Amino acid sequence: MPSTHRRCALQVLKYPVAFLALPLMVGITTATSFLFAPAPPTPAFQGTLASPAPDPTKPTVAVVLALDGTEITDALAPYVVFQATGAFNVITVAETLRPVPLTGNLDVLPQFTFAALDARFGWAPDVIVVPNVLHLGTNEALRLWIKRHGQGGKSLVMSVCAGAEMVAAAGLLDGRPATTHWGDIARIKRKFPAVRWVRGQRYVDDGSVISTGGILSGVDGALRVIARLQGRDLAERVAQALHLETRYLDQTAISQFHLTFPDALITALNLLYRWDRPTLGAALFDGIDDLALASLYDTVPTALAGRLVSVAPEGPVTTRSGLHLVARRTPQQWATSRPLLIAGTPPAPPAWTAAYRRRPEWSSGGPFPFSAVLLGLARHTDLPTAVLASKRLEFRSWDAPPRGRRWWTSTVVLRPLALGALSLVLFRLLEQRPWNRRRLAAGL
Numbered sequence: 001m002p003s004t005h006r007r008c009a010l011q012v013l014k015y016p017v018a019f020l021a022l023p024l025m026v027g028i029t030t031a032t033s034f035l036f037a038p039a040p041p042t043p044a045f046q047g048t049l050a051s052p053a054p055d056p057t058k059p060t061v062a063v064v065l066a067l068d069g070t071e072i073t074d075a076l077a078p079y080v081v082f083q084a085t086g087a088f089n090v091i092t093v094a095e096t097l098r099p100v101p102l103t104g105n106l107d108v109l110p111q112f113t114f115a116a117l118d119a120r121f122g123w124a125p126d127v128i129v130v131p132n133v134l135h136l137g138t139n140e141a142l143r144l145w146i147k148r149h150g151q152g153g154k155s156l157v158m159s160v161c162a163g164a165e166m167v168a169a170a171g172l173l174d175g176r177p178a179t180t181h182w183g184d185i186a187r188i189k190r191k192f193p194a195v196r197w198v199r200g201q202r203y204v205d206d207g208s209v210i211s212t213g214g215i216l217s218g219v220d221g222a223l224r225v226i227a228r229l230q231g232r233d234l235a236e237r238v239a240q241a242l243h244l245e246t247r248y249l250d251q252t253a254i255s256q257f258h259l260t261f262p263d264a265l266i267t268a269l270n271l272l273y274r275w276d277r278p279t280l281g282a283a284l285f286d287g288i289d290d291l292a293l294a295s296l297y298d299t300v301p302t303a304l305a306g307r308l309v310s311v312a313p314e315g316p317v318t319t320r321s322g323l324h325l326v327a328r329r330t331p332q333q334w335a336t337s338r339p340l341l342i343a344g345t346p347p348a349p350p351a352w353t354a355a356y357r358r359r360p361e362w363s364s365g366g367p368f369p370f371s372a373v374l375l376g377l378a379r380h381t382d383l384p385t386a387v388l389a390s391k392r393l394e395f396r397s398w399d400a401p402p403r404g405r406r407w408w409t410s411t412v413v414l415r416p417l418a419l420g421a422l423s424l425v426l427f428r429l430l431e432q433r434p435w436n437r438r439r440l441a442a443g444l
Contacts, residue, residue, distance in 0.1 A: 019424050022423035042099055043107060044099075045109065060088065061082045064128060065093070065108065065110050069103065077216065079092070079323065081223065082129075090322075091117070093113065094114070103134070109326060130164075130167050132161040156208055158209075159180070161217070162180050162184040168188065182213065182258070199256050200253055200256040205224060216393050219242075223235045262384065270385060280306050289346075293319070309328055310328050313330060334356075336356055338357070377389055379404050384407060384410065386402055
């Protein structure tokens, strides 16, 4: 009798197992190849660049960069916003002057080391911007520098996104209200329970420390600092120049985002079944739009829609806002048959880019480049992926209604279903083989 029950159970289970077999094998292979694919190495820049000479009549904003990974928009967006005022010295500072990576494997040359900046000024910067540092344990010098200048309110410290974790680790948030990215707040709260963590705010201003929500909320935090130090009129003019609504200067409340089951599902499906995700070149050139570049690097790879590799002739390039970037590939190392993205809408792209195939669906032009990239993501992948990406970014509002495939027509939903159907067909064909029929007749 037990043997009969076992055979019945096997008969019931064999078809679901057969349906799942091929999708699981293909999905695991696709995810493994994406997650563990080696990235081009960080460029070994041998030269030295002259550090900028700050204007002593202006307050100084120092954007800190980690040795081994800083969230790209957390760093670039506040840098651009403060630089656009013309009223601040805006600099980057790190433990080293060697190229340091931003997320997506874009490399930037810091303008000062911590020691050199302290020696140059002899006093604390007026504002320290702390982006999301991906690895706290390997950036002890950064933590100690923030702590030294942030204690006692010597510097106004502004954390962006999960940069609040580093500021909390420096002991500057104990007993104070603070916020961070909605996806990290529960984890960071467990690690630093002495902080009064607040949800649903673009930023929390607590005097000498301002903390912002996720990624693009760093723009709102920067505008708040500008309004405090240089006046609201200047903050409004900068917001208008960046095509941002000035009402967010007062409206700090934001939807309390949570990771939902559909969010987790579309992420898993993109990871497992987007096997045709391209590796795209991202052209770097002098005068490149910092925000347009950040919009590509903070959307395409994080949405699991593709991988980006920076391409430029040897040597650093200088962005529109004055940052120095170093590419991981030269045009000679990037075949002309491979696609190349041009960030923003430069009036005259460099001549060396003319030989490459363009991918216009990843346009990052328009008034606010993140909107264009998210709209392209919706068209090129599907609407759920673009909506999740906008949620992760804490994106304000779309320039136009996003259009793209819905759940039921999404490629990454149809692919595992098709693989499952194929798996069942193959299983049935195997069952019909003569040798298998004899085994079944014998009760094996």
